[in-house]
Amino acid sequence: MSTRLKSGGRRIDRSRPVTFSFDGARLRGYRGDTLASALLANDRMLVGRSFKYHRPRGIVASGSEEPNALVGLEEGDLFEPNQRATTTELYDGLTARSQNRWPSLSMDFGAVTSRLSRVLPAGFYYKTFLRPRSFWKHVYEPLIRRSAGLGYAPNPEARDPDRYEHFYLHVDVLIVGGGIAGIQSALAAGRAGARVLLIEQSAHWGGRSPADHSGGKQSVNNIPVDKYVDECLAELGTMPHVQCRTRTMGAGVYDHGYVLAYERVGDHLPGEGALRHRLWKIRTGRIITATGAIERPIAFPGNDLPGVMLASAARDYLIDFGVSMGKHPLVLANNDSAYETAFLLQDQGVDVAAIVDARTGDAGGVAQEAVERGLRVIRGGGVSSVKGRRRVEGVTICDQRGAGTALEEISCDAIAMSGGWSPAVHLWSHSGGKLTWDARQFCFRPDVDNSARGADGAPYVIAAGAASGEMTLAAAVKDGHAAGLRAAAELGYNGAAQSEPVATRVEEAAIEPVWIMPSQAPVTLREKAFLDFQNDVKVSDVELAAREGFESVEHAKRYTTLGMATDQGKLSNINGIAILSDALGRPIPQTGTTTFRPPYTPISFGSIAGSQTGPRFLPIRRTPIQDWHEEQGAYFEPVGHWRRPYCYPRGDESHSDAVAREILQTRNHVGLLDASTLGKIVVKGPDAGRLLDMLYTGRMSTLKPGRCRYGLMCSENGFLMDDGVVARLDEETFLCHTTTGGADHIHAHMEDWLQTEWWDWKVYTANLTEQFAQIAVVGPKSREVLERLGGMNLGRDALPFMGWCEGMLAGISARIFRISFSGELSYEIAVAADQGIELWEKFLAAGQDFGISPYGTEALHVMRAEKGFIMIGDETDGTVIPQDLGLDWAIAKGKDDYIGKRAQMRSHMIDPDRWKLVGLETVDGSVLPEGAYAVASGKTSIGQRATQGRVTSSYHSPTLGRGIAMGLVLRGPERMGDELEFPGTDGQVYKARLVSPVFYNPEGTKQDA
């Protein structure tokens, strides 16, 4: 049983006990514990169930590579599934639940799948559940889905109360990993003068050094390694250009030195509304990945029972938390490093059952020491079975070179295993760094000559220390130092000469690879040797994949799900690759690795969203008159990033009644529209007219100052993309009105052409949309309302239709355009944004006796449709050219060129069989369904019902008291009076006649009044 020892534990504060609960049981730990160390201290060996077979699983690791110890943390709004116990710092009141079991962890009905595992090998689901066909949706898949997932989902109504934020930083050198190599790099780069950020994913500096390297007894510059770490941090603390952050993980490396880091600010200090995670977005000149190495498990039969743990993790629990993994642990290894675990356990008075060393080669110094310590060492040995149902009770020893014949049984309650070490090359690889196979240490390590390269062609990722394959203390310190110096020097920081740190050198005996134990294990044993603990992938599964032709490492991964669990194969990938290579009879480097993808460990969606949530998510753009609309209780609709009043209902009035009232008020008297959202782009310079002649289909260069002209803009492919009124302000200045939704992209469109094609033209553009409030005063009484405000002569001759003028209106500097989108006498008045509300209220006061009232976007839409004016986005959809809409009059004849002109000459564009704009009048006066299609007889060559047109806009017109619509119909304008049928999705067939699209005042006398 695992237990807390009487002494030891450099991370914990025994004077500060902490209470927490696991599956409802109240347990105690100490401040400084992780949830995993505290569970082990309470002899909670069984902590979870695996994904596929629901096998009992215990804690395997001590860090972010942990595949098994995942828990549901906290409850309600704070609930978070799949939290790793090994990286969860314990706090008072922590509540955790085990996952993927029902009804309880110790009695899990799902474990029946383990009994059936023989018929559920890798990929079994591709070969079955085929018949009957309907069973997949209704029987098989629901069954599979029920067993999906690990943790429970949060409550659908849960609302995360915590805060998240983003942080931006530019540094010269970013060092990921606060182990001895990273610290050494930071010192070297910092001393050279570079701006440095050093980040460490855990809460502590020093990485593995204090627990490894003779149990931390080795030294650097003759200083014990843990003291050395403290001294280095103290020196870094004195450098103003160096920042050091713990609890901050390097999550991803992207192109051009862009790095994402994930700081867990508040996970260890939970409190509602606190800052929880901070996402760092870092631009750096060089990245040093000093991310250490991860110990590999050994694939032996029964290696997944609770109590089987990495030897390095056993050391961590012992040294950092004073927790022994067992009373009689057994150490199983193929390299020297695991001997440390045995020695440290022995030093703490734990009875080590034996050291089983699979190697047969020359024993090195540690083996000698073990013998001297009186420990039993079994050379060339292996484990062929593990006794126990929910925890280790003993092992059967065999010859590693054999097929598993039992040599003896040893009683033990835990197994510390080490299959060697693999550099954590994830960040090195994210942005394209290549790997090379190290045939001495049996691992992939960074190919230092093939780093990710920046835009200048220079490598920008440098691996250091164990992450670069430099596994000993002496080598790691030296490598870290060199990496820091190199990164700084490449960026021009040379500083004073620095002496190289020197660490204790210890000779190690060579590792011998053990990918399967015993090496000649028959399939019955291979079916019990696990590679991926979380996803339940066994040696036999990878071999099955190879047998069936899934030879690529990516195929084998996807077929078996090896490495696809939440740990992303940190413990399983290399072992799996080795098994696959062996099965295919090819060398490991030829198999290669799967792709390393960000993030290094999972990061919260909350942190990715950051602080831009709720009202800060796509902030709403507000016009200067928005407050007034809100006070009036307007019903809003989103238009682009604006919210425009759709209508202004009064009392219990329905939306459609409000719209009708607004239209009639405007048509008969006068109405007001907040048109501030319309795009307003100034185009200025000697070549302004030339530019606009290219952008618009019409000719703008001939427009006289003081006059306005309606213009159409097309895409390169000839399709109509925007429309609006252009006013010439002076010889060199034009003001282009765009649609509300179009303002930003039309401005970008202008700049695109100016910057890439016509960069030498003397013209610039500025988007002034938000600088002006713009109010449309519309209706037969509009002139009178304006004149009541006084200050400007707005008579028919002084300001004719399609003219504009400037002056002081009611003491406010205003520009007045006489343009109309409703067919009525109409003015649009632009004033400085901050005077918008003042003018709005003046209009309301001046027009009170006319019943003046605001109207919304729906009234705007209906009135323009009554007048047959097209609306971008209704009559156009990116496939319509101006000629389809009868807008040939707005295309200048004889103009050499404009954007879209050539495209409009293509054969399909001039085909007379195009669908063209018409008005549609239902035979019975009802309203046509929007988007309905007019059917033709028969079917098309692809078996669809033939069509001959469609409805583009459809409204009830209060002015005419009937339904009106516009549509695009095959040769429409030639077929006036024809009757078409429009099947609705409601089962009805609507009949409509083709008519002129101008339903209201076709003579145009009203707008010209």
Place this chain on the structure above:
Amino acid sequence: MKRYSAFAIVREAARHHLGWQRAWTSPEPRASYDVVIVGAGGHGLATAYYLGKNFGITNVAILEKGWLGGGNTGRNTTIIRSNYLQDPSAAIYEKARSLYETLSQDLNYNVMFSPRGVMMLAQTHHEVRGYERTAHANALQGVETEFISPSRVKELVPIIRLDGPRYPVLGALWQPRGGTARHDAVAWGYARACSDMGMHIIQQCEVTGIRSEAGRVSGVETSKGAIGCNRLGLVASGHSGVLAEMAGFRLPLESVALQALVSEPIKPIMDVVVMANTVHGYMSQSDKGEMVIGGGADGFNNYTQRGSFHHIEETVRALVETFPMLSRLKMLRQWGGIVDMTGDRSPILSKTPLDGCFVNCGWGTGGFKAIPGSGWGMAELMAKGHSPLTEAFSLARFREGRFVDESVAAGVAH
């Protein structure tokens, strides 16, 4: 070929699964074939499969420079739907969707097509009108869709927030027979079936040149030597432009990285596929429990197949707003795939200026869902010289201006 079944699994289990055959063989190339397909992704394999199944053409090699199914077939978010607006699109995607319905049985390989329903949220009035139009069009095209109310949306997706602070859910276009499938299995299933018909799938074989005689294709040069053919199909998505250049013509394609990501697995919480175009994000939950999330395409051309971050950020932000419970879940993995985009966002299935050489590319962000239909049409085009399914997607349309534009939702309102 031994057939797959529950019985076969039990039989093999008795032998500890040592008796399974290879799913596909790995032969050395012959000197020539009737047909060579370049690209062993879903589209290439499906083309080969239907050449064999529908036209009896089995002297076929499928060449793949990497590993089969390793491009976009294995990188997409596995959504299958056919609720397209334009007639030719609806036809080919609906053909594909209907073939997916029986694909597991046709191939004797469970591709896990799961018609769990796809909904596209309408979050502006403009979008409502757009989807109502699509629903009308789909009714005439024989595609089963329906515009549904917000309350029905909530019923189908309990985790959704209807009244988001920015874009309330006003309804959705619902295709009940849309869904997802297991993307790798689609490639593997077709590969196994092709191999079973005697076709050669040749992996790790890069095409380095295209041979022609008198304006007609005669073969390809590859990293495994020259291979002759009578007809050549280029089905290499993002790299089609490179192949076209070898054949002496150009394609109107841009290749950009499309971003995707998955969450850690959780117990089932969302059965249907939800797409939210206004806020640029879509999401489904896999049978393994991961939330599978699609993002936008990078704004620059490249071939790196790597993830970038800013689109992920926008997508996740939008989805956290729409599904607030996501906030405390975690992103497990992000990746990129190279999508080949045409100007009208519709594919190219066409003859080419080189006689006997055909091209199938330009599927952009929507290729996976089309695989069976694309293969079906492409096989007919290659076998007979024309196909009603592919007619509208010819290269000539760019010259004539006869676009099949599916980006109409990008239109804007006043």
